[in-house]
Amino acid sequence: MTQITRRGVLTAAAASAAALAPSIASPPAVAAAPPIGKQTAGFYRYKVGSIEVTAVTDGARTVPLPDGYVRNAAKDAVNAAMAAGFMERDKLTAPYTPVVVNTGGKLVVIDAGFGPATYEQTKGAIGQFHSNLAAAGIDRDAVDTVIISHFHGDHINGLLTADAKPAFAKAELLVPATEWKFWMDDANMAKAPPGSGLDANFRNARRVFAALGNKVTQYDDGKEIAPGITAVASPGHTPGHTSHVISSGNAKVLVQADVTASLAVLFVRNPGWHGVFDMDGATAEATRRRMYDMAATEKLLIQGFHYPFPALAYVEKDGAGYRLAPVPWNPTI
C-alpha cells in the first residue's frame, strides 16, 4: 500500500490534472447533475440561556487592499499578516453579520446591514440581510425593536428597503445618544472636508434617519435597553460606538459590533493596528484591548459583526495580540 508522502500527494494530484488515461477514472461520458452554484441560506441559530439568537449574514465583499488601510503599519506588514492567516495578499474580504434576538418578550434586531439596494450593485455579494431574514423565517414586520451600534452605512442602510421605505415598519429604533448627538451636530459636519469619507458619512446617516422621519429613541450606555440586552460603551471606531451584552441566566454573549472592524481578524491578531476606518485610533485600540483582555479572562463569548460567519467566537491571548477560537457549529439548536 502506498503511504502518503509529500511527493506522493503531489504526484497523485499532478496525475489527476493530466489528461485521463483509461482507468476507472475515465468512465464513459455520462452527464452528471449540473452544478448548483448557490450557497445555503446565511443564518445560524443558538441559545443564550432562554434567549434565541440568530446570526444573519449580510454577505461579504472582496475589494483590493487599499493603500493606507492600516495607519500605523506598512502594506507589506499587512500582507504578511494576510499570508500568515491563510488569506490572499492585496485583497480584503470583509464579512457583515447583524443578529436577531428573541428575548421571549421582544424580537430585537441589532444592526441592519447594507440594505437591499446594495444587493443589486454588488451582484449579491452584500445586502443579503433582508433576504436571509426571510430564509430564517423572520418577518421584518414582527420585529419590535431595532438597536443600532453606530452610524456607518453597513450598520444602518438596511433600516431602509430598496425604495427607501422603513424596513422594520413596526419597530422602535434605538440609537446611541452619543452617536446621535455627534452625527446630527451641524458644527461637526461643517468640519468634515467636503467630499471626504467623513462628509459622506454625515450625509448618509442624515439621509437614512430622515427617511425614517428621524423617529429614534436615544439610549445611554450602561443601561438595559431591551429585556436581557445591556448597552456598553466601546468608543473609538466612532464617537458613540456601542456594544451590547445579551444575558440570560448564567449565559452571556458580547455583541461587539466594530471593536475590531472590516477584516476584523487582522485587528484581533494586531490590536495595536489602527485601521483607517477607526475615527480615533488610540481610543479604539484602548477599547479593543480592554474588552478583549476582559473577554479572554472571562471566557466571554463574542458575536463579532465582522468576524467570519457565523461570527461567534472566544478570544484568547496569543503573544502580543489575540486569536479567535470559533465556536463549533451546532447542526441542531
Added chain:
Amino acid sequence: MTQITRRGVLTAAAASAAALAPSIASPPAVAAAPPIGKQTAGFYRYKVGSIEVTAVTDGARTVPLPDGYVRNAAKDAVNAAMAAGFMERDKLTAPYTPVVVNTGGKLVVIDAGFGPATYEQTKGAIGQFHSNLAAAGIDRDAVDTVIISHFHGDHINGLLTADAKPAFAKAELLVPATEWKFWMDDANMAKAPPGSGLDANFRNARRVFAALGNKVTQYDDGKEIAPGITAVASPGHTPGHTSHVISSGNAKVLVQADVTASLAVLFVRNPGWHGVFDMDGATAEATRRRMYDMAATEKLLIQGFHYPFPALAYVEKDGAGYRLAPVPWNPTI
C-alpha cells in the same frame, strides 16, 4: 460616557438578570414572535478550481467523555485540553461531515454518514445527511459514484435508507481494496472477541454491504478513482483507511476522512494521542504527522470529516502539535 471595564460589564449583566426596574427595558408586555428553534440547513458550498464541492453535515452527537477515550493520556489531561479549547469538560461532541463533489462529469459522494435510521434514535442529532442532501438540492438518485474511506458505521450506514434499501440506487460504490479484504476476511473476524466493538464492526460492515448485494468496486490508493479525485492511503485508524485529494487546475483539497477522528480537534492539537477508535494507534499517529506536516508546509486545504462544520480548514504547526485555521465562510459561491 461610561467606558467598558470588567466590573462594568459584570454589573451591567447582573442588572439585566435582575427583575426589571421601570425603564425602557420594561416596555408593556407585548407578545414577540415565537422562537423558531430550527437550525439552517447544514450544507456549505465551495469551488475547487472548476469542481463544485458541497460539505453536508450528518449532524453532531454529544456523549459523556468515556474513560479510556485516549489510550495514552489520562482523563484529566483530556479534560484540560477540552477546557483550553473552550469546550465543556467530561463531554464529547463529535461532528460528522460527508461531502458531495460535482466534477462536471460525475456527481460523487464521499462517505455516507450514520443513515436516517439513526435520526429517529437520536432525536435528529445525527443521521441528517440524507435530509440535508435534499435541502442542498442534491437528488440521491442523481449520484453517479459513492466513495467510501473506511468501514466504520458513521461512514457507511448512510449507504442505506431507513428501511435498509440502497440509498444511492444508481451509483457505483467504490471501497478501498485493503479495507474490503480486511473486514470480509472470516479469519480476521474470528479473532475479534465476541461482543467487542471490533466484532460489532465486522458484523455491521457485512450487514450494510450485504444489503447492497455486496456490489462494490474495490480501488487501490495512488490512483485517480473519479475525475479529479485521487485515493491516498492513510492507514492506522483502520487497516485500509483512505483519504482523497480533489484537484482541479491549481486548486486542491485533501478530504482526510479520519486522520484525526471523533473529537478531531483534540488530536489536531495532540497528534501523539492515540484515540481508542484508532485500531493501530502508532500507525495512525505516523499517518497523522506525515499528512499534517505536509499540509502545513504546502498550505493544503483539508476537509475533515470530524472537524466542526463546514469542516474546511488549513492546519498550522503550533508547538508540538497543530492548530486548525478554519476557512472564512463565503456567503456566496
